[in-house]
Amino acid sequence: MGVGILSAVGGPAESLLVRAAEQSAGRAAVTRRCADLTELRGAAEAGLGAVAVVPGDLDGLDREAVDALRRASVRVVGLADADRPWRAERLHALGVDLVLDPPRDEETAADLLDAVLAVLDAGPAPAPHSEAADAPAEPSGRMVAVWGPTGAPGRTTVAVNLAAELAAAGRSCVLADADTYGGSVAQVVGLLDEAPGLAAAARAAGQGVLDVRTLGRLAPVLTEGLRVLSGISRADRWPELPGPSLDVVWEVARALADWTVVDCGFCIEEDEVLSYDTRAPRRNAATTSALAAADVVVVVGAADPVGVHRLVRALGDLGDLVPGTPRSVVVNRVRASVAGSRPEEAVRDALARYAGVSSATLLPDDRGALDAALLEARTLREASPSSPVRKALTALAHELDAAVPVPAHASPGNLASTASTGIF
Numbered sequence: 001m002g003v004g005i006l007s008a009v010g011g012p013a014e015s016l017l018v019r020a021a022e023q024s025a026g027r028a029a030v031t032r033r034c035a036d037l038t039e040l041r042g043a044a045e046a047g048l049g050a051v052a053v054v055p056g057d058l059d060g061l062d063r064e065a066v067d068a069l070r071r072a073s074v075r076v077v078g079l080a081d082a083d084r085p086w087r088a089e090r091l092h093a094l095g096v097d098l099v100l101d102p103p104r105d106e107e108t109a110a111d112l113l114d115a116v117l118a119v120l121d122a123g124p125a126p127a128p129h130s131e132a133a134d135a136p137a138e139p140s141g142r143m144v145a146v147w148g149p150t151g152a153p154g155r156t157t158v159a160v161n162l163a164a165e166l167a168a169a170g171r172s173c174v175l176a177d178a179d180t181y182g183g184s185v186a187q188v189v190g191l192l193d194e195a196p197g198l199a200a201a202a203r204a205a206g207q208g209v210l211d212v213r214t215l216g217r218l219a220p221v222l223t224e225g226l227r228v229l230s231g232i233s234r235a236d237r238w239p240e241l242p243g244p245s246l247d248v249v250w251e252v253a254r255a256l257a258d259w260t261v262v263d264c265g266f267c268i269e270e271d272e273v274l275s276y277d278t279r280a281p282r283r284n285a286a287t288t289s290a291l292a293a294a295d296v297v298v299v300v301g302a303a304d305p306v307g308v309h310r311l312v313r314a315l316g317d318l319g320d321l322v323p324g325t326p327r328s329v330v331v332n333r334v335r336a337s338v339a340g341s342r343p344e345e346a347v348r349d350a351l352a353r354y355a356g357v358s359s360a361t362l363l364p365d366d367r368g369a370l371d372a373a374l375l376e377a378r379t380l381r382e383a384s385p386s387s388p389v390r391k392a393l394t395a396l397a398h399e400l401d402a403a404v405p406v407p408a409h410a411s412p413g414n415l416a417s418t419a420s421t422g423i424f
Helices: 011-022 037-045 064-072 087-094 108-119 155-168 185-189 198-206 212-218 235-240 241-256 285-293 305-321 342-357 367-376 388-403
Strands: 003-007 028-033 053-054 075-079 098-100 140-146 172-177 221-223 225-229 259-264 296-302 327-334 361-364
Touching: 003 011, 003 037, 003 108, 003 285, 011 028, 011 108, 028 037, 028 053, 037 053, 037 064, 037 198, 037 285, 053 108, 053 342, 064 087, 064 198, 064 241, 075 087, 087 361, 108 198, 108 342, 140 155, 140 172, 140 241, 140 285, 155 172, 155 225, 155 259, 155 296, 155 327, 155 388, 172 185, 172 241, 172 285, 185 225, 185 241, 198 212, 198 235, 198 241, 212 225, 225 241, 225 296, 241 285, 259 285, 285 305, 285 327, 296 305, 305 342, 327 342, 342 361, 361 388, 367 388
Parallel strands: 003 028, 003 053, 053 075, 075 098, 140 259, 140 296, 172 225, 172 259, 296 327, 327 361
Antiparallel strands: 221 225
């Protein structure tokens, strides 16, 4: 029967495609004519075809839908009229494999079929979101994901102040709140929840219309050099942050700023209960997307016995999820009352013994400075510039800026280990 083609085109173009396949001497066959995107995705997931041909105006077609087809090992070919160039541009932005003019007659239909088959001859489909067309050709910004285990170890505090210190050092920075369980970056820095943010950027990316200018409008300037992409205002809005769309947001953010700092949620489970249904959204996609895209992950843990235990286990889980990505460990609220008379030494010994961590940033317990910054909705640099915890975070920002190279292109998890600088 040849190559199976799933058609969602309809009209004369579909009839011409079917006829061309019938006359292809068995090279191809239209195995399913799909009335809408839902039927197309169902046919793809059932393995009924290897290529999907879609019109540029197909209802519901977005980045997430293209990603779903690609994960079903189906190449995607989009059709867009030459007199409507914006549709072709949108299809390219959605990550389709090829954009062609719709067939006008049998001759152009045969040419279209040849082009469709050539897509398959090029080899296996690349992984979703790794298409060469999506990667910027010029050097791009760097990205750090701030993550840590459950228990409120201080992820947001570290992310906000790390971004502020990078901006103060002269680096343009985007601070994004990707915590789908308890995002609070907007409140911590004094921004309104109603301001457009990460969810709006994800929607634009899903529709293929997110660019640097659009992202800049959605990320208001907090201080000189620092922009903020606020998170979702309620935890039940997590479906507004799909992984495929956020993958695009991170790429555009790299072009907007020297650094992108992402405050992540604690959970990185892959939602195994839903794994039987490939159409189901992923509760933790925002966090896993950020971790996969990051050049370095700052792992935050608490200094108490429970927090250190959680941190050790979390480091193992992170290694399984993104084994090639460098990490920098931060232990927050280091104090003698919970870690003994020599708290720094105790924490370092525990990390070295149980997690193999030879270098970590220890943040002293400076409750007064942190409370003042939170009360005034300001960063530590603004509220308590001489605070010991602020000085430790400044040193961490300088360390990351010096240790993490500017990537030639945004490719997740492709950096070598740099243990000598505290990142490993």
